[in-house]
Amino acid sequence: MIPANGGEVSVPPISLNHRRVLHATTLSLRPGELLAICGPNGAGKTTLLRALAGLLPGTSPRDPRRVAYLPQGARSAWALTVWQVAMLGRIPHCDAALAPVTRALQNCDILPLRDRRVDRISGGEARRAMLARAFATEPDLFLLDEPTADLDPAAAQSIMRLLRRTADAGRGVVVVQHAADLAIRHAHRIIVLDAGRIAADLPARDALPALAAAFGLPFGLDPEPRLLPADDDPPH
Amino acid sequence: MPRTSEPGTIAHPVIGLAALVAILLVLSLLVGDGILALPDQLILIQIRLPRTLLAVLVGGGLGLSGAVLQGALRNPLADPGLLGITGTAGLGAAVVFYWGLAAQFAPALPLGGLAGAAIGAGLLLAFAGRAPSGPSLILAGIAVSALSAALLALALCLAPNPFALAEITFWLLGGLNDRSLVHVALAAPPILLGVAILLRLGPGLDALSLGEETAASLGVPVARTLRLAAAGTALAAGGGAAVAGGIGFVGLVVPHLLRPLLGQRPAALLPASLLAGAALLLAADLLVRIAPLVLPLSQPLPLGVLTALLGAPFVVVIARGKPAP
Numbered sequence: 361m362i363p364a365n366g367g368e369v370s371v372p373p374i375s376l377n378h379r380r381v382l383h384a385t386t387l388s389l390r391p392g393e394l395l396a397i398c399g400p401n402g403a404g405k406t407t408l409l410r411a412l413a414g415l416l417p418g419t420s421p422r423d424p425r426r427v428a429y430l431p432q433g434a435r436s437a438w439a440l441t442v443w444q445v446a447m448l449g450r451i452p453h454c455d456a457a458l459a460p461v462t463r464a465l466q467n468c469d470i471l472p473l474r475d476r477r478v479d480r481i482s483g484g485e486a487r488r489a490m491l492a493r494a495f496a497t498e499p500d501l502f503l504l505d506e507p508t509a510d511l512d513p514a515a516a517q518s519i520m521r522l523l524r525r526t527a528d529a530g531r532g533v534v535v536v537q538h539a540a541d542l543a544i545r546h547a548h549r550i551i552v553l554d555a556g557r558i559a560a561d562l563p564a565r566d567a568l569p570a571l572a573a574a575f576g577l578p579f580g581l582d583p584e585p586r587l588l589p590a591d592d593d594p595p596h
Numbered sequence: 597m598p599r600t601s602e603p604g605t606i607a608h609p610v611i612g613l614a615a616l617v618a619i620l621l622v623l624s625l626l627v628g629d630g631i632l633a634l635p636d637q638l639i640l641i642q643i644r645l646p647r648t649l650l651a652v653l654v655g656g657g658l659g660l661s662g663a664v665l666q667g668a669l670r671n672p673l674a675d676p677g678l679l680g681i682t683g684t685a686g687l688g689a690a691v692v693f694y695w696g697l698a699a700q701f702a703p704a705l706p707l708g709g710l711a712g713a714a715i716g717a718g719l720l721l722a723f724a725g726r727a728p729s730g731p732s733l734i735l736a737g738i739a740v741s742a743l744s745a746a747l748l749a750l751a752l753c754l755a756p757n758p759f760a761l762a763e764i765t766f767w768l769l770g771g772l773n774d775r776s777l778v779h780v781a782l783a784a785p786p787i788l789l790g791v792a793i794l795l796r797l798g799p800g801l802d803a804l805s806l807g808e809e810t811a812a813s814l815g816v817p818v819a820r821t822l823r824l825a826a827a828g829t830a831l832a833a834g835g836g837a838a839v840a841g842g843i844g845f846v847g848l849v850v851p852h853l854l855r856p857l858l859g860q861r862p863a864a865l866l867p868a869s870l871l872a873g874a875a876l877l878l879a880a881d882l883l884v885r886i887a888p889l890v891l892p893l894s895q896p897l898p899l900g901v902l903t904a905l906l907g908a909p910f911v912v913v914i915a916r917g918k919p920a921p
Contacts, residue, residue, distance in 0.1 A: 413813055424815030431813075436805045437670035438860035451803050451814045493806070497814075 371411045372418045374404075382407045382556045391500065394527035395534045396543035396564065399553035399574055405536045406432060406505055408553060412534065413503050424452035428494035432505040432536070435486070436478055442489045443474040449496030464495035468522065484515035491519070501532040508542060520546040540571045609857045613871035617652070620878035624648040627885055647772045649780045651881045652874040654772070654840045657787045657832035659873015660866060662847025663854075664794045667801035667862030668825040669730045672914060675848035676833035679733075679826060680740030681716045682844075685837035687744045688712020690751045690764045698763075705767075706782045709838025713786075716740050717830030724826065727819040729808055733826060770841035770900025772881050783839040790831025791870065793824055798863030801825075805862060843900045845907025846873055846880075852914055880906070 369389055374382040382404040389395065389412075397405045407416070413429040414421040428449070436445060446461045465471040468488040478486050487507065494502055504523070508516035516539070524546045527533045537543040543550050543564065550567040552560040552574045560570035625644045658676055665674040676682060692698050692708035723736035748768075755761040800821040803811035808818045833847065850872045851865050858864050880902050887897050 410809075415809060415812055422813075424813060427813075429810070429813035431807065431809050434806055434810060437807070438667075438805050438862065440805060440861055441859070444859070444861050445806075448802055448806060448814065451799055451816065454799075490806075 369412065371408065374407050374411055374416055374418070376407070380556060382411065385558050387551060387558065387561065389501065389532050389534065391532045392527055392530050393532060393548045394524050394546065395532075396537040396547035396550045397534065397553055398537055398540055398543050398550055398567075398571055399559075400576070403553040403574070404556040405553050407556075409503050409505050409534065409536050425497065426500045427503060428497045428499040428501070429503045430490060430494050430505060430507060432509060434490045439477045439479045441475055441477055442470055442481070442485075442492070445478055445489045446474075446492040446496045449493040452497055460498050461492075461496045464492040464498075467495050467526070468492040469518075484511050484519075487511060487515070487519065491522070495526075499531070502526065502534065504533070504535045506536050506538055509538065516542060540568075540575065544568060544571070609854070610868050610871065613868055613875060616875045617871055617878065620875055620882065621648055621652065624651060624878050624882055627882055642776065646775045646777050646780050647881065648878070650772050650775055650783065650839060651878045653780070653783055653787045654836035654843065655846055655877025656870045656874040657790060657836045658843065658846040659850035659876065660791055660794050660870040661829040661833045662849075662873070663851040663862070663865045663869035664797055664801065664825050665829055665847070666851050667865070668797070668804060668822055669734060670804060670807075671730070671734075672852070673848070673911075674734075675845070676829050677741075677842075677844055677847070679720055679737035679829055679833075680742075680744055681713050681720065681830045681834040682837040682842055683741050683744035683748070684716025684719070685709040685713040685834050686768050686842055687748050687751070688715070688838070689767055689841070690748055693760050693764045693767065694751050694755065696756075696760065702776075703778050703782065706779050706839045710782065710786065710835065712744075713830060713834025713838050716744065717827060717834060719743070720826055720830065721823060724823070728822045728826075729818075730822065733822055766898070767841050768900075769898035770843040770903075771884075771896075771898050772840055772877075773884075773896060773899075775839060779839045783835050786831040786835030786838075790828045790833070790835060793828035794832060795866055795870070797821060797825060797828070798866055801862035801866075841900055843877070843903055845903050845910070846876055849907050849910045850876060852910065877903075 367388065368386050370386045371382065371384065373380060373384040397408060399405050410416050411419045413427060415429070442465065443461070446464050447456065449464065450457055450461065462471065465474055468491050470485060470488040470492055473481055473485060478489050491507060494504070507523070508519050511519065520542050523533050523535060527548065544567055547564040550562065550564045550571070551558055552567065552570045554574045559574055560567065562570065625640060625648055628639070628644070661676045662674070665676060665678065666672055688708040688711045689705055692704050697704040697708070720736050720740050723739050724733045728736070752761060752764060755764065800811065800816045803814045803816040804818070804821065812818050836843070850869050854865050854868050854872055858868055881899055884897050884899050884902055887893060
């Protein structure tokens with residue numbers, strides 16, 4: 361179990377289809393910290409997040425009231441409304457409390473769309489609805505897998521800013537982030553994962569060399585051309 | 597300001613459906629086979645009452661298990677027949693016909709159907725494994741269906757005489773005519789138990805809307821929910837098939853009829869699907885009885901044939917309409 365005031369979490373070795381995808385490791389989680397897990401495709405980022413969420417065999421299950429997990433590309437099989445999706449976050453508490461759901465929709469800046477169906481809003485708005493589901497649980501720790509994947513730069517920035525604010529308000533936030541620039545810009549700390557091992561664990565501002573090495577790019581080279589909107593609340 | 601999830605949309609359609617079931621129930625007691633006359637007490641209790649009660653039980657069980665399966669498997673085309681239990685119930689009844697047991701002991705037929713449904717449910721849960729996922733449950737259902745279809749074809753090939761063959765075939769078409777209170781007494785316990793199991797799965801089905809992994813992270817026991825959905829369907833739909841034969845499309849169509857009224861949240865559909873299934877089968881069985889008044893029929897229209905005739909166009913509409921996102 362992850363203690364409320366953070367601490368060391370040990371992760372057992374994980375094999376999928378007889379292939380070791382994650383080696384045994386320990387990492388520290390702290391409340392009030394936005395931790396980004398970065399690394400190339402196949403490095404084991406999603407597996408590490410699932411292990412932290414207690415969803416893999418051999419890992420200890422988490423208290424669903426205290427840990428909220430959002431898988432990559434989460435979507436609803438049915439055309440639920442934004443409100444109905446957010447309401448699912450109350451299932452761990454076995455209640456239908458309205459106040460936390462309203463707060464979650466407000467936090468995720470999607471309250472005005474609460475009666476719209478999630479299949480009839482934009483991809484960025486639908487992602488916010490899925491995030492609102494995690495927020496509605498009011499957990500101590502958020503585990504989010506690529507919450508900005510497939511979003512345009514402005515929408516991605518805005519979600520990373522939301523997560524940074526959430527961490528600054530005292531929650532623990534762990535985010536698997538493919539885009540190294542977003543991680544460096546918004547996270548407090550970055551874990552670089554390479555071939556199932558933690559290659560680096562350091563403050564975000566110092567992470568560029570380790571990221572460049574893991575991605576196999578020359579030191580300091582921008583991973584890809586960027587188009588970033590003006591950022592009026594720089595995190596560092 | 598904050599409001600409940602579906603303001604005003606839960607209560608009214610359910611009350612309306614309950615009223616519809618009540619009206620159809622009275623009509624079903626009053627309308628006979630091709631005659632519109634008030635029945636005497638004997639006909640009312642021995643013929644109309646069992647038929648009416650079975651329509652409510654069988655239709656409700658099919659409607660509810662359709663809604664639960666579509667939610668559990670996140671598939672708008674799921675139907676109780678998908679799990680193969682209806683097939684094994686038919687096989688159980690066919691075996692009874694095959695040995696001519698029904699002629700000596702009337703309840704042998706529903707008992708054979710129940711035994712077939714129970715064996716099918718056991719096979720289904722065994723094939724699906726200890727920790728089933730949606731796809732593994734569907735594959736297990738396909739395996740059970742294929743097995744029962746093969747064994748049924750074998751029973752038909754080896755039928756001892758043409759009468760047995762005709763009897764098996766006709767029974768498999770499904771119907772509620774000539775059933776007695778014994779049938780009701782045999783079918784009610786499994787159907788009611790199945791309904792009780794299925795009605796409790798609502799929150800788990802809602803969580804499954806976001807996928808099995810998210811549901812697990814919300815603390816929902818996914819494998820247990822799927823096994824209960826399968827077991828509840830085996831009881832509710834298998835118990836019905838054991839007394840009424842193969843009645844298709846009710847479980848498939850009912851949730852689709854309700855979604856425009858109630859929204860798509862799976863739990864919101866459960867009680868309404870129970871009532872709408874009952875209403876649909878009561879109405880279909882009334883049509884079967886009224887049909888000889890308007891159509892030149894030498895035989896009563898089999899109920900399963902009627903539901904399939906009405907249901908097939910719905911499948912086309914579902915397939916052509918916008919699929920769930």
